[in-house]
Amino acid sequence: MAPEAAAKDELRLEQRHGKARVRVARVWRQSHDGAHHFVEWNVSISLLSHCLSSYHRDDNSDIVATDTMKNTVYVKAKECGDRLSVEEFAILIGNHFCSFYPQVFTAIVNIIEKPWERVCIDGKLHLHGFKLGSEKHTVEATVQKSGALKLSSGIAGLALLKTTQSGFEGFVRDKYTILPETRERMLATEVNASWRYSYESVASIPTKGLYFSEKFMDVKKVLMETFFGPPETGVYSPSVQRTLYLMGSAVLRRFADVSSIHLKMPNIHFLPVNLSTKENPSMVKFKDDVYLPTDEPHGSIEATVSRITSKM
Numbered sequence: 001m002a003p004e005a006a007a008k009d010e011l012r013l014e015q016r017h018g019k020a021r022v023r024v025a026r027v028w029r030q031s032h033d034g035a036h037h038f039v040e041w042n043v044s045i046s047l048l049s050h051c052l053s054s055y056h057r058d059d060n061s062d063i064v065a066t067d068t069m070k071n072t073v074y075v076k077a078k079e080c081g082d083r084l085s086v087e088e089f090a091i092l093i094g095n096h097f098c099s100f101y102p103q104v105f106t107a108i109v110n111i112i113e114k115p116w117e118r119v120c121i122d123g124k125l126h127l128h129g130f131k132l133g134s135e136k137h138t139v140e141a142t143v144q145k146s147g148a149l150k151l152s153s154g155i156a157g158l159a160l161l162k163t164t165q166s167g168f169e170g171f172v173r174d175k176y177t178i179l180p181e182t183r184e185r186m187l188a189t190e191v192n193a194s195w196r197y198s199y200e201s202v203a204s205i206p207t208k209g210l211y212f213s214e215k216f217m218d219v220k221k222v223l224m225e226t227f228f229g230p231p232e233t234g235v236y237s238p239s240v241q242r243t244l245y246l247m248g249s250a251v252l253r254r255f256a257d258v259s260s261i262h263l264k265m266p267n268i269h270f271l272p273v274n275l276s277t278k279e280n281p282s283m284v285k286f287k288d289d290v291y292l293p294t295d296e297p298h299g300s301i302e303a304t305v306s307r308i309t310s311k312m
């Protein structure tokens with residue numbers, strides 16, 4: 001928020017305004033091989049600006065209209081002749097508002113990219129055919145007039161499940177506890193991750209190729225490899241907490257330009273099904289085979305893993 005003291009009333013006002021959920025799709029047509037590239041973005045913009053008179057008086061002369069913000073998304077999408085990553089587009093939009101309008105000092109741009117993937121027909125990548133995948137790519141760019149930048153990317157809704165190599169033992173037992181200890185259970189979650197890049201100014205971001213799009217795929221790969229372990233043996237998970245920490249620390253170890261990662265990993269329960277009657281005591285006896293899938297309630301487990309930067 002933009003805090004400004006209103007001397008007249010001795011009140012403090014914190015304000016921002018913006019346009020939420022501006023939907024835009026962009027096609028880039030490559031002339032050399034006929035391939036089309038496609039993205040669909042949902043853009044939200046929030047501006048911190050000096051426009052106090054609109055709150056204190058009937059004077060809108062400093063307001064950048066939210067309708068103008070919406071139009072700017074389409075203009076900038078049109079103007080970007082070459083493919084760019086969702087991170088670069090967020091920074092471009094944020095930078096525009098901070099540099100074009102004297103009264104805007106901070107722009108916060110959030111974008112959600114839909115997971116459209118090129119289809120494969122008869123083993124060949126289609127030139128202009130796409131299907132919708134599941135997990136989304138998110139970004140938040142906070143740009144200051146000075147060019148200072150905070151950049152985070154994320155994954156939303158990455159549903160993962162393994163049918164073994166998971167357990168939960170040694171937790172607190174008291175008169176309220178009935179959960180049995182186990183070394184054999186299903187582990188299912190829907191990962192929401194957000195990682196902060198260490199680039200601190202617009203001028204310092206890597207611009208070669210689609211740097212951040214590739215990085216997004218690489219981070220996702222590291223998260224999944226750590227969750228599942230090797231294909232034939234897997235890796236044992238003693239708790240969601242431990243697995244979350246290993247996933248986050250693997251990302252920090254692997255990518256020098258990621259300074260922290262927040263992971264939210266609900267523990268989605270698949271309950272053992274045991275059915276028995278007096279007549280048929282072993283009608284369905286659970287042998288790690290038949291489960292009742294559930295959505296709620298679920299365990300909610302989240303943590304942020306960051307580098308400890310020693311300041312000498």
Ligand SMILES: O=c1[nH]c(=O)c2[nH]c(=O)[nH]c2[nH]1
Nearest residue numbers: 168179238239240241267299
């Ligand atoms: O991995 C787990 N972490 C928990 O904190 C927890 N709590 C619970 O009931 N089951 C589990 N599993």
